[in-house]
Amino acid sequence: MYKPFEIKENLFYVGVNDRTKHLFENLWPLPKGVSYNSYIIKDEKIALIDTVDICYADVFFNKIHSVLGDKQIDYLIVNHMEPDHSGSVELLKTRYPQIKIVGNSRTAEMLKGYYGITDNVVVIEDKEELNLGKNNLQFYLTPMVHWPETMMTYVKESKTLFSADAFGTFGTLDGGVTDTQLNPEWYWDEMIRYYSNIVGKFGSPVQAALKKLSGMGIDTICSTHGPVWTQPDTLGKVVSLYDRLSRYESENGLVIAYGSMYGNTEQLAEIIAAAAAENGARNIIMHNVSKSHESEVLRDIFKYRGLIIGSPTYNNKLYPAVESLLSALQNRNVKNKFFSFFSGHTWADGAKRELKAFAEGMEFETICESVEMKQSLNRNVMENAYALGKAMAERLHSGDAVIPHKTTCH
C-alpha cells in the first residue's frame, strides 16, 4: 500500500522510478535510472497529468488508488505522447472508462494512431483554460519541445507548471520527489546529458517556449522526468540551464574527442591536450569515442566551448565512431564552438577530407592549425599538434565570442 505524496495542497505525485532499463530510447545509458512522472490534481474535478511507461502500469495504478480510492478521474491531460508518458493511457481508459482525454489536435491524431482512441477526447487550443473547481488549468502549446504535440499545463492559482520533457533530467527519485527532499547536485550533469541527448536538436523551439513562459510567475515545475523543482535557487538554475543549453552557450573548457585503433591518433590527442594545458586551458576533457558513450561525449560538448575532434582514416572515410559523433552533432545543429581537428592516414587522408567538410558545414569558428599525420608521429607533426593546442588555449582564454564560419589562424 502506497502512502500518497502530496507536493502541495491537493497536488499529488503518482510517478514511478525505472531502475531496470539499461538504455533510454534503446540508445542512452541510464546509470542512475530515470523516473516517469505523473501528477494528480484533486479538486471538484480530478485531473491526472500524463501517465507512465506501460512496464510500470501496475505500480502507477496502485499509486493512483492510494490517492483517490475508488473515486473516478475526470480528465487525463496529455502533455506529451511519447510512449514513456502515454504508454499507460489505453489501460487507464479501461479502468476509468468515463475519463476525458485532453490534448491538442496533434495529440488527438497520435491518440488515434497509437492506441485507436477517438472517443472522449477533448481538443484544446493554445492558451485555452479548463476549470476544475478552485484550479484553472491553462494549456500552452510548445511544439517540438520535444515532439510536435508537446504542450505544457499551467495552474495559475498554485503557480505550478507541468512542463512535459522540458526541465527534465535522467536520474531516479530516491526516497523524495522534490528538490527539498533530494540533493539537486546529484542531477545537474544528468540534466545536461538528458538535454543534449534528447532535446538537444530543438534549441529554437525551447527558446520559443521559454519566451512564451516568461513573466508567468512559476513557483513549482513538475516535469515528466526528475525532481519537482520548488526552490527559488534550483528553479532559477534549471530554467537558466535550459536557456543556456538551448542557445548553445557553454563554459570555458575543451573537449578532445578522438578515435584510434593502434594509438597513433591517441598520442596526437595527448600532445594537443598537454599544449592546451601548458598554455592555460582548464577543464580539458578527453574522450576516446570507442570507450566513452556518445551520450557523455555529447554532454561535454554541450558543456564546453572548445572542441577538437581526431580520427584515423578507415576505408577512406572517418573512423566509424567518429562518423557517428559528427552525425549526432549535425543532427543537433551544435553551434558556438571554437573548433579544430586532427587526422591520421597511411596512404590517402579520407578522415581529413571529411573533418574539413564537417567543419565548413557547422556554425563553428575554426582554429586553422588542424593537424595531419601520415603513418605515425614525427617532429613536424608534434610541432603542429603543439601549435594547435596552444592556439585553442589562447582562443579560449581570449574570452571572445565565437564568430561562426570564421577561420582563425595564428
Ligand SMILES: Cc1cc2nc3c(=O)[nH]c(=O)nc-3n(C[C@H](O)[C@H](O)[C@H](O)COP(=O)(O)O)c2cc1C
Ligand atoms: C581497417 C583499416 C582501414 C584503413 N583504411 C585506411 C585508408 O583507407 N586510407 C589510409 O590512408 N589509411 C587507412 N588505414 C590506416 C590508418 O588510417 C592509419 O594507420 C591510422 O593513422 C592509424 O591510426 P591509429 O594508430 O590511431 O589507429 C586503415 C587502417 C585500418 C586498420
